Amino acid sequence: MTDDGKEVKEFKVTPIKNGTVIDHITCNTALKVLGILGLTEGGVNSTVSVLLHVPSKKAGWKDVVKIEDRELDAKEVDKIALIAPFATINIIRNYKVAEKHRVELPETVKGLVKCANLNCITNLQEPVESKFEVMSKDPPKLKCWYCERELEDISEYIV
Amino acid sequence: MTDDGKEVKEFKVTPIKNGTVIDHITCNTALKVLGILGLTEGGVNSTVSVLLHVPSKKAGWKDVVKIEDRELDAKEVDKIALIAPFATINIIRNYKVAEKHRVELPETVKGLVKCANLNCITNLQEPVESKFEVMSKDPPKLKCWYCERELEDISEYIV
Numbered sequence: 544m545t546d547d548g549k550e551v552k553e554f555k556v557t558p559i560k561n562g563t564v565i566d567h568i569t570c571n572t573a574l575k576v577l578g579i580l581g582l583t584e585g586g587v588n589s590t591v592s593v594l595l596h597v598p599s600k601k602a603g604w605k606d607v608v609k610i611e612d613r614e615l616d617a618k619e620v621d622k623i624a625l626i627a628p629f630a631t632i633n634i635i636r637n638y639k640v641a642e643k644h645r646v647e648l649p650e651t652v653k654g655l656v657k658c659a660n661l662n663c664i665t666n667l668q669e670p671v672e673s674k675f676e677v678m679s680k681d682p683p684k685l686k687c688w689y690c691e692r693e694l695e696d697i698s699e700y701i702v
Numbered sequence: 703m704t705d706d707g708k709e710v711k712e713f714k715v716t717p718i719k720n721g722t723v724i725d726h727i728t729c730n731t732a733l734k735v736l737g738i739l740g741l742t743e744g745g746v747n748s749t750v751s752v753l754l755h756v757p758s759k760k761a762g763w764k765d766v767v768k769i770e771d772r773e774l775d776a777k778e779v780d781k782i783a784l785i786a787p788f789a790t791i792n793i794i795r796n797y798k799v800a801e802k803h804r805v806e807l808p809e810t811v812k813g814l815v816k817c818a819n820l821n822c823i824t825n826l827q828e829p830v831e832s833k834f835e836v837m838s839k840d841p842p843k844l845k846c847w848y849c850e851r852e853l854e855d856i857s858e859y860i861v
Binding site (some may be wrong): 570571573577582586587588589590591592593594595596597646 | 723729730733736742745746748749750751752753754755756792
């Protein structure tokens with residue numbers, strides 16, 4: 544759609560020169576991905592496109608997030624894996640896909656998620672980093688390495 | 703971008719057959735608009751596109767929200783006016799703009815916003831609907847008709 548709003552058929556998202564396309568996000572999870580990347584609070588200063596509930600050949604429906612002028616660090620990618628285990632990260636440089644990889648959950652998740660048990664050693668202001676065993680990757684299920692509490696809604700506990 | 707992720711240059715949002723395009727949303731307000739429309743909780747079941755921080759001829763930067771298979775009711779449009787006073791609502795039917803209008807704040811706002819003053823008569827479980835005088839449209843500023851409290855962050859109080 545052009546800026547003057549007259550032409551709707553040509554609603555088009557222009558390609559980005561540099562940035563990241565996160566594709567194959569679990570449907571209805573893109574806004575949580577924005578939260579993980581700190582893009583929901585305080586606003587953004589480069590163009591961000593979010594597509595919710597679009598057709599996917601692989602999974603029926605998916606979400607897509609495209610962020611201009613930003614590449615993700617390893618910690619951010621691991622956090623995305625916790626809520627969107629089939630996401631692919633495409634790094635765009637000079638209009639081309641410079642790198643492409645699928646997110647992957649490791650066997651243990653350290654320091655990314657807070658334990659739901661308030662009495663867990665990791666929540667008691669001791670110098671103990673949180674650590675979870677990955678019980679299942681799809682959907683992601685985590686169990687605290689210290690208190691054995693299983694996390695139900697992981698996205699609520701991502702730090 | 704196609705589903706297999708190979709081609710990034712052609713990242714394109716296909717036109718919608720029926721639905722609503724909300725254009726000229728105040729930059730970095732689109733996620734609040736999604737909240738007003740109930741699209742942030744529980745997910746969506748038609749395609750929704752959100753563009754944050756895109757160039758605008760009129761305002762420098764703007765946000766755009768496009769929702770397939772949904773038209774907005776008057777109350778929703780008035781709520782959007784409270785946070786994005788320059789937004790335009792384009793209703794699409796059969797790929798064409800069937801209706802286009804700009805949101806507009808009335809002189810008084812009734813029942814859309816909760817007063818920030820917990821002791822206001824409108825918050826005391828009396829059968830009194832909230833009512834605000836519109837002090838300024840850009841940025842929107844409201845004053846309670848009953849207790850005269852001015853609302854600072856309107857988006858926090860939209861019901």
